Amino acid sequence: MSNRQAEFFSSEAHERLRALTNDQSSTFRPGQLEAIEQLVLQRTRVLLVQRTGWGKSAVYFIATRLLRDRGAGPTLLVSPLLALMRNQIEAALRMGVRATTINSSNQEEWEAVYAAIDSDRIDVLLISPERLANRDFRTEHLPSLARRGGLLVVDEVHCISDWGHDFRPDYRRIKGVLDLLPRSIPVLGCTATANDRVVDDVADQLGNELVRIRGPLGREGLRLRVYEPAHQQMRLAWLAETIPKLPGTGIVYCLTIRDADRVAAWLSSQGIIAVAYSGDSDNDRRLEIEQQLLGNQVKVVAATSALGMGFDKPDLSFVIHYQAPGSPIAYYQQVGRAGRNLADSWGILLQGYEDADIQNYFIDSAFPTIVQAHEIVGLLEQTASPLKLTEIERVVNVRRSRLHQLLKILEVDDAVERVPAGWQRTLQPWSYDSERVEAVTALRWGEQSQMAEYASTGQCRMNLLRSYLDDPHAHPCGICDNCLSDHRKLGAGSQAVQAAVDFLRESALSIEPRKQVPGEGRIPTDQRCEPGRVLALWRDGGWGALVQRGKAEGHFDDELVDASADLIRNRWKPDPAPTWVSYVPSRRHPALVRDLAQRIAQELGLPCHDAVDTAQDTQPQKFMQNSAKQYANIKDAFRIVPDVPSGPVLLVDDIVDSRWTFTVIAAQLRRSGARLVYPFALADTAGRSARD
Numbered sequence: 001m002s003n004r005q006a007e008f009f010s011s012e013a014h015e016r017l018r019a020l021t022n023d024q025s026s027t028f029r030p031g032q033l034e035a036i037e038q039l040v041l042q043r044t045r046v047l048l049v050q051r052t053g054w055g056k057s058a059v060y061f062i063a064t065r066l067l068r069d070r071g072a073g074p075t076l077l078v079s080p081l082l083a084l085m086r087n088q089i090e091a092a093l094r095m096g097v098r099a100t101t102i103n104s105s106n107q108e109e110w111e112a113v114y115a116a117i118d119s120d121r122i123d124v125l126l127i128s129p130e131r132l133a134n135r136d137f138r139t140e141h142l143p144s145l146a147r148r149g150g151l152l153v154v155d156e157v158h159c160i161s162d163w164g165h166d167f168r169p170d171y172r173r174i175k176g177v178l179d180l181l182p183r184s185i186p187v188l189g190c191t192a193t194a195n196d197r198v199v200d201d202v203a204d205q206l207g208n209e210l211v212r213i214r215g216p217l218g219r220e221g222l223r224l225r226v227y228e229p230a231h232q233q234m235r236l237a238w239l240a241e242t243i244p245k246l247p248g249t250g251i252v253y254c255l256t257i258r259d260a261d262r263v264a265a266w267l268s269s270q271g272i273i274a275v276a277y278s279g280d281s282d283n284d285r286r287l288e289i290e291q292q293l294l295g296n297q298v299k300v301v302a303a304t305s306a307l308g309m310g311f312d313k314p315d316l317s318f319v320i321h322y323q324a325p326g327s328p329i330a331y332y333q334q335v336g337r338a339g340r341n342l343a344d345s346w347g348i349l350l351q352g353y354e355d356a357d358i359q360n361y362f363i364d365s366a367f368p369t370i371v372q373a374h375e376i377v378g379l380l381e382q383t384a385s386p387l388k389l390t391e392i393e394r395v396v397n398v399r400r401s402r403l404h405q406l407l408k409i410l411e412v413d414d415a416v417e418r419v420p421a422g423w424q425r426t427l428q429p430w431s432y433d434s435e436r437v438e439a440v441t442a443l444r445w446g447e448q449s450q451m452a453e454y455a456s457t458g459q460c461r462m463n464l465l466r467s468y469l470d471d472p473h474a475h476p477c478g479i480c481d482n483c484l485s486d487h488r489k490l491g492a493g494s495q496a497v498q499a500a501v502d503f504l505r506e507s508a509l510s511i512e513p514r515k516q517v518p519g520e521g522r523i524p525t526d527q528r529c530e531p532g533r534v535l536a537l538w539r540d541g542g543w544g545a546l547v548q549r550g551k552a553e554g555h556f557d558d559e560l561v562d563a564s565a566d567l568i569r570n571r572w573k574p575d576p577a578p579t580w581v582s583y584v585p586s587r588r589h590p591a592l593v594r595d596l597a598q599r600i601a602q603e604l605g606l607p608c609h610d611a612v613d614t615a616q617d618t619q620p621q622k623f624m625q626n627s628a629k630q631y632a633n634i635k636d637a638f639r640i641v642p643d644v645p646s647g648p649v650l651l652v653d654d655i656v657d658s659r660w661t662f663t664v665i666a667a668q669l670r671r672s673g674a675r676l677v678y679p680f681a682l683a684d685t686a687g688r689s690a691r692d
Helices: 003-021 032-040 054-068 083-094 107-118 128-132 133-148 169-180 195-207 233-244 257-269 283-294 328-335 356-365 372-384 391-397 400-412 434-456 463-466 493-505 544-553 558-572 588-604 627-634 660-671
Strands: 043-047 075-080 099-101 124-127 149-153 187-191 212-216 222-230 250-253 275-277 300-303 316-322 345-352 414-421 420-427 509-511 532-537 580-583 612-614 638-642 649-657 677-684
Touching: 003 032, 003 054, 003 083, 032 043, 032 212, 043 195, 054 075, 054 187, 075 169, 083 099, 083 124, 083 509, 099 107, 124 128, 128 169, 133 169, 149 169, 149 434, 169 195, 169 400, 187 195, 195 212, 212 677, 222 233, 222 463, 233 250, 233 257, 233 316, 233 345, 233 414, 233 493, 250 257, 250 677, 257 275, 257 493, 275 283, 316 328, 328 345, 328 420, 328 434, 328 463, 345 434, 372 391, 372 400, 372 420, 391 400, 391 420, 391 627, 400 414, 434 463, 509 677, 532 544, 532 558, 532 649, 544 558, 544 649, 544 677, 558 588, 558 677, 580 588, 588 649, 612 660, 627 660, 638 660, 649 660, 660 677
Parallel strands: 043 187, 043 212, 075 124, 075 149, 099 124, 149 187, 222 345, 250 300, 250 316, 275 300, 316 345, 532 677, 580 649, 649 677
Antiparallel strands: 414 420, 509 532, 612 638
16 A cells, blocks of 8 residues: 555544544544554454553444445444443444444334345444344344445454453354355454453454454553452441542442442432442333433442443543452453543442352352253253253253353354254254363452452552553553552441441342242232242341341341331331231251241230141252242142131241242142231342342
8 A cells, every 4th residue: 555545544534533523633542543454455354452442433433434435335243232332323323324233122123224234224233142143133134244244343352252251152153153254354353351361262263363453451540449348338338428529420330230229229318319220220221321321410320240341431430349340350341431531530449248259159150060061961862842941940950040051052052952942952962161161160260369369469450450461561550549558448437337237227128929830830819928028138237147147046136036027017017917927947947937936926916826837858949049940849848737827927937048938838828728928038048139
């Protein structure tokens, strides 16, 4: 390319950049124009490893426009979180890039989108990697898109590698898309969180001829701070006192949905405009929250990792972690959302005593075991017709979320396939890759140790984060707590701490009645329990720790009995009110719950009846991993004594986990004459807070 051609191309690209940014003074950052030239002029494959906020989307939108101007077909953009790219799509429209999506939330638009693609009226089609799992899309639309495409973009390309912190099985299908592409179609992979090992793995899958463009990962002006582990009430109090003092708006990241909801509710109760954001939020609600945050209509969003990749608010002034993620790379990805276009911003890590338990769960559940995998493949091999998910669950003791993941992995490995009637075995040979699972799991434990090292280090925190990402440009930031020797303790006023304790203790949770038995249909309404209540979460900063201590000591404190009676009488107020009390019996600890129920009954002024007895020994429900197994384990475990009172009953247990114990006993009590059954438990240990 001559100098004149290079100048013309540079001028053309800069014109598109200024349209994209709506700023006539905009210039490219180092590496951006080089990447665009490689894609548009050289038609090669490029891997961009650049910090959050660097402008990777500008590369692929400008490259798309320039390729389209030269007669190329539309860009296919694979992104893990399409809902979080709406602001990027709006920006692309300013420079004439017409972008749209096909996803589960806009099915009514699919026909029009495909028609627009066929008539060449779409420049960028955004899809999730899960869309590649759709048989109709793979067979009817993907081959044509691949042949006619002008550019393939894989956003957050580290997800393609199971060595990465956020591996997603459906990303492996991208290798099949590459096989459909003519070699003349350029490919772009983008990420901010890939170390050398992940980069090499991505290169193996996208092609070793990748042009790698890697820049420094440091974030100027991002002030990193870490506080020592603290109980929930201390962290909540600190948030309530600190967030109003911070400029601008921010995000508080939580490891679980339940904690995100709880943090948002607490901050709201303290007069701070806060909302919760998670994968449980419906699509319209997520869009609303994103727009509120972008428009500075809320002070803070308490979020899970669902608000992460793809979300861009350049003036986000703080990111606080209520709990520590399992790896420093995941932490870098999230904390890097702060201060992209600000001279000064905050990245603060609060550590909780519960962090390790949650992290351990995520590590332990990342891969199904070899036994589970062989059970599923063997089961499908033995059946002549496809099996539904519920039919697999009745045989294989695996949690539904893990079963979904395992079936997805096996499907990507071509061992099983999804058909309209369910799941079936393919004819392809398959073996469990134990060596790789063990190696990746060991890596996850190592990343957890690195996160602990980051929290306890005395060296520059940004420098250490960058070293974990193999950034050759790492150097001390000069503004983190270690660089400034600013090692203050996590502190909050006693009134704020007591208010947080009161909030946690008043945050009673519902026990929602189960309505369906796996494989047997709906539970008749006259056999269901009513919505119940649970006093606390296991080990939380309110009553949870006291419940845990009582369970270990074999006797629950009077304070728990008083709090239970107060909840039932003054806050729950079931209507019609219970006229008697009973309890869930146990062969292992026969006195513990009986004593609790009798004391609660006494406080409420109600009689306590031994209405339920054990019929047979069962395994602890915590060993049963899905509803089918939990129900099968418990369905014949109890019997009802003769002459049960007919009035509404308060059914007491110390712990609620799967809810099947309450469900089974309630059905038996109601068949025996009890009018209504109200479940009550001291603590919820179901793990929903960890798994969500």
